[in-house]
Amino acid sequence: LPIFNNSGNRGKGAAAKIGILASKGNWRLVFDADNTISILEFIKAVPLLAPGQGVDVFTASRAVRGTTVNPPMPIARRLSEFFLNIFIRLVLRIKIKDPIFGFHCFSAEAAEKIFPLLKITGWSFSQEAVTLSERLGLKIKELPVQASYMDGSHFRLSNYLQMLWETIKIRWWLTLGKYR
Secondary structure (H helix, E strand, C coil), rough: CCCCCCCCCHHHHHHHHHHHHHHCCCCCEEEEECCECCHHHHHHHHHCCCCCCCCCCCECCHHHHHHHHCCCCCHHHHHHHHHHHHHHHHHHHHCCCCCCEEEEEEEEEHHHHHHHHCCCCCCCCCHHHHHHHHHHHCCCCEEECCEEECCHHHHHHHHHHHHHHHHHHHHHHHHHHHCC
């Protein structure tokens, strides 16, 4: 596997964009390194990877039937992410129920359409990518997964506030036609 040097900390979104655009496979996976979703969950998506399935993007979701989170997240975190997801869905006018969960897979064609357009370099790159996927008419599938809550997360209140602000920026850029 090639290793890329991401000089300086430009954010999770910048690192994901570099990795996805440098990848050469038919499918490109981005997932959180904290192992809240095991890479073994990727096996559930394998049937979707076969030619003729018509899926361009699949994403893990805590909001679809069949997902389990064990141990569960603390109630404050569950509520804050629930309301953040509602805010994102309303502002960006998207159908995906959980655009912030850190496990997304893109076909090579989808990745090459979406990732050059991404502007967000921080946490919100995934909601930007999912939003653009929908806007480009790509077929997206949300998958149930077995996940876990890992205490000691680096995600803080300031990150939620950043995601709220970045959601507004994405909406503004969509309105101005900045993604053409």
